[in-house]
Amino acid sequence: MRGTLTATGILLVVLLGYAASCIVRPFRDCWLCDGKGHHRSKRKRKLSRPCGWCDRTGKRLRFGRRAWNKAREKYRAA
Template structure:
């Protein structure tokens, strides 16, 4: 019983830290272009084209922040009357 409570507390602590980091830093570097915003051409070392995944910004919204935004949107829509 004590091990279960410890494991649950540890998981909740990790989730709380992740949620806090999503609030403080909602964006992360794009995984496809490594935060550069452009892909490298294979033939030469020049930057060739903007990244299609981050649309050239080099930043992506973190998964936890996306979940938070979606939950807020659903919560707000639940209070509105259906037309």
């Protein structure tokens, strides 16, 4: 019983830490272009193409933040 409580506590701390980090830094570098906004085509190596994954911004909204935004949208709609 005590072990379960400790595990729950650790999980809660980790979740809170993740939530806080999502608030402080909602964006992370795009995995495809590495935060540059463009990436090299795999077939034509010299060609630099605008990144469609992050819409050329080089940044992607983090999963936690996206979930938070969705939740807020639902809350507002209700």
